[in-house]
Amino acid sequence: MTGAVWVVGTGPAGAAWLSPETREILAQATDLVGYGPYINRVAESHHCCHISDNRQELARAEVALDMAESGRQVAVVSGGDPGIFAMAAAVCECIASAPEGRWQNVELAVFPGISALQAAAARIGAPLGHDFCVISLSDVLKPWSVIFNRLRLAAQADFAMVFYNPRSSQRSWQLGEALNLLAQEQAPDTPVVFARAIGREDEKLHFTSLAEADPSLVDMSTLVLVGNSQSRYFNHGGRQWMYSPRDYPADLRSKQTMTSR
Amino acid sequence: MTGAVWVVGTGPAGAAWLSPETREILAQATDLVGYGPYINRVAESHHCCHISDNRQELARAEVALDMAESGRQVAVVSGGDPGIFAMAAAVCECIASAPEGRWQNVELAVFPGISALQAAAARIGAPLGHDFCVISLSDVLKPWSVIFNRLRLAAQADFAMVFYNPRSSQRSWQLGEALNLLAQEQAPDTPVVFARAIGREDEKLHFTSLAEADPSLVDMSTLVLVGNSQSRYFNHGGRQWMYSPRDYPADLRSKQTMTSR
Structure with missing residues (x-):
């Protein structure tokens, strides 16, 4: 199975602002990576949760990509929209800065969310x-x-x-x-x-x-x-x-x- | 029953980007007001649909407020997010420009959506x-x-x-x-x-x-x-x-x- 990094956002608060697409993606994910409060909004029992400090965006992206390379389906979870001052840029930066070929078999997808x-x-x-x-x-x-x-x-x-x-x-x-x-x-x-x-x-x-x-x-x-x-x-x-x-x-x-x- | 104008957005395409909150609001609405393609994304059989040309934002907002004053629960439907070049500003403008007291019994609420x-x-x-x-x-x-x-x-x-x-x-x-x-x-x-x-x-x-x-x-x-x-x-x-x-x-x-x- 090809591993994947899915970059998602929960919306700024609660399930009422979580898109059906992101809910579906989270259900498919094996692992969640992100800042604790965002993970806590959406974690289910089948998820392995990898919680990190709010400042460690690049390290967190690298952890997610490495897990995906080993075949895991990893959701990188932001609050709000993942593209607005959140994890999408960090994941892109990780891939763009890597030696050629690294993580090339990892499926990458970003999913929009409601922003704060x-x-x-x-x-x-x-x-x-x-x-x-x-x-x-x-x-x-x-x-x-x-x-x-x-x-x-x-x-x-x-x-x-x-x-x-x-x-x-x-x-x-x-x-x-x-x-x-x-x-x-x-x-x-x-x-x-x-x-x-x-x-x-x-x-x-x-x-x-x-x-x-x-x-x-x-x-x-x-x-x-x-x-x-x-x-x-x-x-x-x-x-x-x-x-x-x-x-x-x-x-x-x-x-x-x-x-x- | 107090009438209401609920300003919502469907997201840019399809149900996967429609927030649970907006779906719930649409289920409660008696009437939908908006541009045809956006209404078609979300209309159900219990809705009265009031479709207008894409350019008639202020007239559309006024129709919605008048219906709400008569006790209807009116959802004003935009594509994307209602606050970004969409109907929230037109509804606010209508109310802010009206003679004092007009539509004052109408409940107003805006709900965020995923934007294009x-x-x-x-x-x-x-x-x-x-x-x-x-x-x-x-x-x-x-x-x-x-x-x-x-x-x-x-x-x-x-x-x-x-x-x-x-x-x-x-x-x-x-x-x-x-x-x-x-x-x-x-x-x-x-x-x-x-x-x-x-x-x-x-x-x-x-x-x-x-x-x-x-x-x-x-x-x-x-x-x-x-x-x-x-x-x-x-x-x-x-x-x-x-x-x-x-x-x-x-x-x-x-x-x-x-x-x-």
Whole structure:
């Protein structure tokens, strides 16, 4: 039997967001490889579970590929979607960097899942209803200068934005600096939403603005969403919502296009 | 009984990508509102189906809200994820623009789904494994100058990119102009993938580069994915794959940060 590495995502929380395709793939797998909390969402008794720390992505991918080479059917499990700041890139990097021919008999397949950014957006209304960008604020694998430059250009491009990895105990200042930078380019009342643990028991939404946003309310379980210049709040059913309109005024950025080229 | 508008997405193709939550919501709905092909994926005999042309988003949202006000349980059905260039923004816009109090008794909820961009990324490998942006190339609701400016800044920010609505019979030149613009900012061998009808019978992947990309191969069923400066192709299992690495070199964009501020 040919071994396989199947890269899957569980969705951000619970079985209601696990795709039927991924459920089927997990049922066929002999082994699960991943970070403990994600494995715990989906492990069945027939699985051998290989749990590792959340930071060891490349080592985890290599373990999975080696097991698959010996004939196992290995599911590499991410939360959310495996392609968005998750294990698909690590598995691809492992294969692409290997000596020619290594793992060439291993079947590789990636399966899409619902991401945390989509779950958060759904709770908020439609913050990503127009052009948007997705940025990790972690400077573990890329220098802060790259992130800073990208944030500045993204603000000038007037993207709605989603920040992954916005803040941790080891990275306490990056989110504040990012929001300060955006406040130089965008209006103070630009909507900002902190979406914490969406779909889980401790789910929490906090609606604020660029001028008022308090980074200390953000932790590693939180996504930060920032609107574009057209995004707005509205009230419905006794609570706040936010959306980014589908249409866009003609005059808004064309001036900048003319002056900055 | 209070009426409800539930905004859902079917995933880009077939039942394997329909979330259990959305399946449950559809089972509870009395009415489905949406574009015919999406409705056809999920309609059951108990549903009243209200099919409209793909362009009439605001009118469709209003119909759904009016039906809900009369006590119906209405599912507004998008393909993919309802929050990404789909019906969630139109429903929010309808409510936010209405006279105060209109539709205030209607329950509103949005439910996330797997998007076409995630399905395409999974087939390709991990093109969105690093920071990325998502842009509609349609200039129906926004002027081309806005799109052009955004593309230029996104290229300078070195985002991986996904283009929705890249080309139609009425919009034939926009994709070519976008790719030409990117070619001024990025290397000619930057990976470009045309991902057509992913998950459907006529699914097709075409791997090319900024220098070689031929817009005439793209239609309305195609997503266009463009790598960042670090994205690369590799071969595995007899076919081509692409990924965007998780790490990022220190020297790459910091020069630009220094000179352009």
